[in-house]
């Protein structure tokens with residue numbers, strides 16, 4: 001029987017830098033053949049598009065499978081396990097499988113899925129890498145509800161002070177075998193060290209915490225962890241239930257996927273001035289508290305496609321490739337907490 005294929009789960013909140021880290025890994029894979037399962041919460045497959053554009057030998061286009069059907073953790077039976085099975089049945093089996101979860105996924109249901117009989121004998125979890133946007137943590141994006149914490153102190157009662165963001169963040173940290181404190185360039189040496197020390201305290205004992213800029217870590221650090229995690233499966237299950245009193249995982253996942261967050265796609269005509277458009281995007285994000293916005297834009301008079309990436313207040317744009325045979329369209333995916341004013345956001349981005 002052939003050896004089990006190791007699989008690495010790369011998780012972390014929206015915009016933390018998962019795709020950037022994976023891209024660096026593929027470009028420096030040192031002869032490994034890697035298959036990728038990329039899951040996005042939004043309806044537009046931006047990450048898969050970007051990774052396909054790498055054109056590296058380590059991961060060919062047919063080795064990338066996109067799952068854009070909501071959060072992977074909510075569709076384990078329908079999407080994740082069958083996709084993994086199909087990969088394992090290929091004749092040219094990859095050396096390693098990397099799974100990029102959506103930024104809103106709880107990694108725990110995925111880790112458990114590796115025990116399913118359909119795949120258990122053929123694949124094993126090599127490690128869970130949690131990528132953290134160091135700057136967003138420093139800015140307090142994943143902090144508990146401060147007012148609730150104060151009320152709890154005053155009332156000396158058990159008041160729920162989690163927010164949807166703090167809950168997800170804690171789950172992703174609790175499941176990690178390795179934590180990458182990314183965006184170290186935006187933190188400074190002292191800030192990065194302070195945050196690493198804090199996360200070391202919050203993670204399970206022995207979890208490696210490493211700083212990175214643009215996810216630039218050697219492939220042998222990220223892959224081949226040899227699974228501290230396998231032995232920790234039980235600890236993880238407990239972590240999950242500690243964070244969620246709800247014993248019905250499926251019910252919880254359903255709630256998490258569909259109630260706390262929402263996403264939609266905005267389509268508009270060509271952009272005339274990319275710098276002015278980036279400013280409009282930044283203003284719209286601020287006005288509507290959008291968590292993540294990304295996509296591609298057609299710019300008047302330019303054959304190249306403009307990639308647009310926004311995480312909180314930071315907006316990056318760059319031309320990545322010509323449109324070629326693809327339609328010259330501007331399509332942006334917007335993700336935020338439930339209750340976004342879709343009409344107003346679409347109008348602002350289309351102005």
Ligand SMILES: Nc1nc2c(ncn2[C@@H]2O[C@H](COP(=O)(O)OP(=O)(O)OP(=O)(O)O)[C@@H](O)[C@H]2O)c(=O)[nH]1
Pocket residue numbers: 012013014015016017018019020021047102103182183184185186212213214215292294309310311316
């Ligand atoms: N300054 C800085 N920007 C970074 C770093 N890593 C990633 N970014 C930028 O952050 C943005 C989001 O990066 P992605 O790699 O797409 O993040 P992601 O976690 O895959 O995002 P989702 O899949 O949407 O959750 C992009 O504009 C990246 O260029 C970093 O270390 N420093």
